[in-house]
Amino acid sequence: MPAAPLLPAQPAGDTSEAAAARAAMVARLEESGALGPGPVREALLALPRQILMPQAYVRRSAPDETPPRWDLLDLSRPADREELLERLHSGDSVSIQHDGEPILGRVPRPCRGGVMTAMSSTMSLTADLLQQLDLRPGHRVLDVGTGAGVTAAAACFMCGDEGVVTLDIDPHVTAAARERLSALGYRPATVTGDGTTEWAAAGPYDRIFVSFAVRHVPHILVEQLAPGGRALMTLGTSSPSWPGLAVIERRRDGRVEARLRAVEFGHRAGSGFDRLFLSAAFRTEITTADGCTQRSPLAPPQDTARGMWLALDHLYPGLVRDFGAEDLTIGAPECRSWMRVRAVGHRRWDVTTSGPWDIWAEIQNVAGRWRAAGAPDVFRLHFDADGSQRATSPNGALTWQLSSDRTGDAR
Structure with a gap:
């Protein structure tokens, strides 16, 4: 296999200041256990993030403030440089596009309202998935969801750019990625299109990476593997x-062969994928309102029982957890049902519920079925002849169908 092309010793636009920030970011990833030695580490150390993201948004409003307010930081402005470099190397996700705007040639300015429509994912998630991909020189790689181009750049670094295709549904995103990857010396095929439905050129691929959440595995991607x-x-x-x-x-x-593993973190939803959320008003209602309280000897499932929570999400869709709450707090925004659980003694919990949906009963039902299935965190994925997809526990005792539509679930 051909050797992967390396970056120049000092790419144009890179600085010792940025290199030191990258090294610190990589060290934090190593300390957290998200990154080990190998080519992914070398790629993250070498790739100048500020060339891929010379502009990025930073939120100036409180989490629940509406409309939200952002500033667009620009590397070329001395007053922005320190904050931008800190943001790019914090390890957090980085927003690069507001409301589908053109990315190249923007004049930095504050903005209000709207949503962020393109970003670079958190580095711990990206590093973990890149390591699981096990990219090697000469691999043909399809990167679906270009974003800031970080994954595409890493693939070019590790595999060589001749076999890399990066694809995004937004032409402004692909235009920016094409220019900025070229500034690093990489020229992968940078394509505008929907990789979940229509892209079939240049395959088959040795590795396929989708950087946004999907409801089911796109059949076209399986065909191209x-x-x-x-x-x-x-x-x-x-x-x-x-x-x-x-x-x-x-x-x-x-x-x-396919499997579905319950994980703590995943990519955000892609275009056309409605997302439920708990509004500030609904969270306050759950925390303060009176409901029906019962004393229960049954413990709520642990956070680490991720396979149970994954099964609950698919068997009874429409629930959202407030991870910022002190007690276990879950709401169903579509029907305004909610539940909170508080420990009140040894093997005693107060369960308060409200609304037409008995969320506590559904949790206990799924928890029992999950334990009977062997308490798995990994499920088999089956692609049936009629095009449907389902997940099953290794012993076959727990199963569910995957949704195939692109709209929000409603109970």
Whole structure:
């Protein structure tokens, strides 16, 4: 296989200040256990993030303030440089586009309202998934959801740019990525299109990476997977609370094997994927309102029982958890049902519920079924002949169908 092209020793626009910030970011990832030695580490140390993201948004409003307020930081402005470099290397997600705007040639300015429509994901998530991809020189790689171009740049660094295709549905995103990847000396195929439905050129691919959440595994991506190939993508529902990571592999004999692993963090939803959320008013209602309280000897499932929460999300879609609450707090925004659980003694919990949906009963129902299935955190994914998809526990005792539509779930 050909060797992957390396970056110049000092790419134009890189500085010792930025290199030191990258090194500190990589060290934090190593300390947290998100990053180990190997080519991904070398890529993250080498790739100048400020060339891929010379502008980025920073939120100036409180989390629940409406309309939200942002400033666009620009590397070329001395007053912005320190804050931008800190933002780019914080490890947090970085927003680069507001309301589908053109990215190239923007004049930095404050903005209000709207939503962020393109970003670079958190570095711990990106580093972990890149390591799981096991990219190697000569691999043909399809990167679906270009964003800031970080994954595409890492793939070019590790595999060589001739076999890399990066694709995004937004032409402004692809135009910016094409220019900025070129500034790093990389020229992958940078394409505008919907990689979940229509892109079939240049395959098959050894590795496929989807950088946004999908409801089900796009069949076209499975078809493009080469023997020995692997694809990774976040599978989710309308709730952002309990993601799953789909790992699809095509064996050398052509057979496809896939599994769904419950994970703590996943990618955000892509275009056309409605997301439920708990508004500030609804969170306050759940915290302060009176409901029906019962004393229960049954413990709520632990946060680490991720397979149970993943199953709950698919079997009873429409629930959202408030992870910032002190007690276990879950709401159903579509019907305004909610539940909070508070420990009040040894093996005693006060469960307060409100609304037409008995969320506590559903949690206990799924928890019992999950334990009977062997308490798995990894499920098999099946692609049936009629096009449907389902997840099952290893012993077959717990199963559910994956949704195939692109709208929000409603109970």
